[in-house]
Amino acid sequence: MSGLDTLRETMRRDRVFDFVARREPISSERLDTRHGPILYLESVTVSFDGFKALNDLTLYIDDGELRCIIGPNGAGKTTMMDVITGKTRPDEGTVFFGQNIDLTRLPEPEIAQAGIGRKFQKPTIFEQLSVFENLELAMATDKRVWPSLVMRLSSEQRDRIEEVLNTVGLHALIYERAGKLSHGQKQWLEIGMLLMQNPRLLLVDEPVAGMTHQEVEHTAELLTSLAGKHSVVVVEHDMEFVRSIARTVTVLHEGHVLAEGDMDEVQNDPKVVEVYLGS
Amino acid sequence: MASRGLLLSVLEHDRGGKIFLGILVASLVVVPILNLAVPESSPFHLSTFTVTLLGKYLSFALLAMALDLVWGYCGILSLGHAAFFALGGYAMGMYLMRQIGDRGVYGHPELPDFMVFLNWQELPWYWYGFDQFWFAFLMMMFVPGLLAFIFGWLAFRSRVTGVYLSIITQALTYALMLAFFRNEMGFGGNNGLTDFKDILGFNLQEDSTRVGLFIATALALAMGYLACRFIVRSKAGRVIVAVRDAEDRARFLGYKVESYKLWVFTFSAMLAGLAGALYVPQVGIINPGEFSPLNSIELVVWVAIGGRGTLYGAVVGALLVNYAKTFFTGALPEVWLFALGGLFVVVTLFLPRGLVGLFSKVRSKASVEGAT
Numbered sequence: 155m156s157g158l159d160t161l162r163e164t165m166r167r168d169r170v171f172d173f174v175a176r177r178e179p180i181s182s183e184r185l186d187t188r189h190g191p192i193l194y195l196e197s198v199t200v201s202f203d204g205f206k207a208l209n210d211l212t213l214y215i216d217d218g219e220l221r222c223i224i225g226p227n228g229a230g231k232t233t234m235m236d237v238i239t240g241k242t243r244p245d246e247g248t249v250f251f252g253q254n255i256d257l258t259r260l261p262e263p264e265i266a267q268a269g270i271g272r273k274f275q276k277p278t279i280f281e282q283l284s285v286f287e288n289l290e291l292a293m294a295t296d297k298r299v300w301p302s303l304v305m306r307l308s309s310e311q312r313d314r315i316e317e318v319l320n321t322v323g324l325h326a327l328i329y330e331r332a333g334k335l336s337h338g339q340k341q342w343l344e345i346g347m348l349l350m351q352n353p354r355l356l357l358v359d360e361p362v363a364g365m366t367h368q369e370v371e372h373t374a375e376l377l378t379s380l381a382g383k384h385s386v387v388v389v390e391h392d393m394e395f396v397r398s399i400a401r402t403v404t405v406l407h408e409g410h411v412l413a414e415g416d417m418d419e420v421q422n423d424p425k426v427v428e429v430y431l432g433s
Numbered sequence: 434m435a436s437r438g439l440l441l442s443v444l445e446h447d448r449g450g451k452i453f454l455g456i457l458v459a460s461l462v463v464v465p466i467l468n469l470a471v472p473e474s475s476p477f478h479l480s481t482f483t484v485t486l487l488g489k490y491l492s493f494a495l496l497a498m499a500l501d502l503v504w505g506y507c508g509i510l511s512l513g514h515a516a517f518f519a520l521g522g523y524a525m526g527m528y529l530m531r532q533i534g535d536r537g538v539y540g541h542p543e544l545p546d547f548m549v550f551l552n553w554q555e556l557p558w559y560w561y562g563f564d565q566f567w568f569a570f571l572m573m574m575f576v577p578g579l580l581a582f583i584f585g586w587l588a589f590r591s592r593v594t595g596v597y598l599s600i601i602t603q604a605l606t607y608a609l610m611l612a613f614f615r616n617e618m619g620f621g622g623n624n625g626l627t628d629f630k631d632i633l634g635f636n637l638q639e640d641s642t643r644v645g646l647f648i649a650t651a652l653a654l655a656m657g658y659l660a661c662r663f664i665v666r667s668k669a670g671r672v673i674v675a676v677r678d679a680e681d682r683a684r685f686l687g688y689k690v691e692s693y694k695l696w697v698f699t700f701s702a703m704l705a706g707l708a709g710a711l712y713v714p715q716v717g718i719i720n721p722g723e724f725s726p727l728n729s730i731e732l733v734v735w736v737a738i739g740g741r742g743t744l745y746g747a748v749v750g751a752l753l754v755n756y757a758k759t760f761f762t763g764a765l766p767e768v769w770l771f772a773l774g775g776l777f778v779v780v781t782l783f784l785p786r787g788l789v790g791l792f793s794k795v796r797s798k799a800s801v802e803g804a805t
Contacts, residue, residue, distance in 0.1 A: 239685060283674060291688075292686050297688050304667065
């Protein structure tokens with residue numbers, strides 16, 4: 155491009171440059187999902203020392219959908235979550251939240267505030283704090299240092315915490331130290347913490363690992379009740395659990411989508427059978 | 434009235450803190466009386482030497498509390514906190530040097546003795562302003578704070594954590610020690626700053642000045658405790674604990690973990706600087722030895738022995754270990770380092786929550802037995 159063209163491009167009056175536009179604080183209200191999908195991953199590639207953890211992955215999640223993602227170990231499920239939440243940056247490809255928020259450019263806390271909540275594979279909560287305090291910290295408020303120093307809980311915020319406690323079924327343990335909870339309760343607390351963020355999209359990594367049968371059922375109910383109001387992406391190994399909650403299942407293999415459809419379609423897909431059972 | 438309410442809310446559910454502040458306030462009254470009002474012949478008389486020693490312990494206690502805030506609550510094991518202490522001390526030392534005026538050995542009206550000795554003709558620019566106490570006072574907190582801010586900004590932004598961070602804080606204090614040893618730095622080199630005459634117009638050798646310094650130190654410790662308590666009781670304090678226990682979780686909840694760490698680290702460094710500034714007029718000297726990496730490690734031992742994450746535990750640790758040090762280095766000098774090392778091993782193995790943790794454990798056991 156010649157100098158003149160660059161100048162013309164710069165002087166164009168119908169566009170606003172990023173650095174001129176006042177940067178609005180990112181929030182879920184700004185999210186634009188008019189075209190249906192809430193999450194767009196297009197031709198995403200991530201490689202670690204030559205190994206392609208994600209290889210030209212393209213995936214769309216619809217607003218309000220409950221999607222399960224399955225795949226053998228090393229298929230790239232966790233890496234995909236890392237890319238969406240900003241922990242890992244893709245080498246190629248685009249990741250958009252709604253149509254207007256480019257996730258590859260935002261740091262992790264801003265992605266969280268934009269409305270993406272993530273549950274880790276291993277339950278990760280604040281063990282030394284009480285159940286109530288865990289939820290309080292997760293609440294969608296001003297999270298900068300100075301406002302936090304003087305913040306007091308309003309009664310609406312307290313009600314909101316109690317509401318979430320009821321949703322995840324931990325109300326009886328409200329002042330218990332979180333470290334004392336059972337494994338399953340910790341998983342629910344973490345899901346509760348995600349809900350406190352008022353996220354539009356929940357990424358849930360292996361929610362039922364290590365749970366008893368009853369706990370699994372409870373979790374399945376919880377997650378299906380969340381879909382609709384939120385979009386939920388569940389990564390899980392437990393096929394029975396996936397069958398019980400999933401409408402659409404995506405199978406990942408070697409960093410790209412192998413098959414997509416409802417559970418029966420996917421299970422009868424010869425490619426999927428080959429990957430899972432070996433040839 | 435509002436400040437009273439704030440004070441009460443800060444100390445809510447803080448039994449240990451109330452006891453600690455109670456003892457501190459009592460000593461504020463008792464120590465001056467025993468020193469100034471009780472005649473020297475009386476067995477209850479407290480010598481000025483002891484008062485100064487207590488003042489020194491209290492400045493160490495403030496330093497230990499500053500470390501406890503970053504280590505016990507935020508999980509940042511700083512092995513260079515004595516550097517901030519020493520910087521605060523140097524700022525105070527510079528003020529005290531300027532107060533000497535023409536009473537130095539060489540009688541130069543402006544230059545401190547060591548500069549005359551080095552044949553310097555004029556005061557270096559960074560010594561300007563230190564003849565004013567308000568300026569020196571600001572620098573006692575500003576310089577350590579600024580260093581902590583720059584260091585923390587670089588380290589936390591690059592997500593240096595755990596043992597790596599500890600090692601570079603050691604390197605930081607070591608580098609500062611080497612720098613301050615150099616005569617060209619203009620801080621008195623090897624000998625440091627000493628031979629102080631007076632502070633705010635009061636003669637440093639007077640008993641009443643010594644008592645005044647003790648009172649100032651005790652008040653600073655009390656204020657420091659309330660400030661730290663205010664922080665750890667706020668929501669920001671819970672975020673700090675959250676960062677310690679699960680940094681990634683806090684980040685994915687939308688907290689800028691780096692800002693919180695940086696803020697706590699800087700505040701703690703300023704507190705450490707204040708402690709150093711109170712230490713120097715009481716011991717009468719500041720030299721590069723204060724930057725020695727060993728000092729920072731000893732400081733960590735105080736906090737570990739007293740008990741992390743309670744603030745007053747750090748105070749208990751600092752007082753006990755320093756008293757033991759005074760006692761042992763007087764009575765059995767060759768045993769002291771072994772005793773310190775042994776104490777650290779015992780505490781690490783058997784008392785993960787320090788003496789304060791042991792105490793509360795015994796008490797809760799007793800109350801359980803009392804209930805049945």
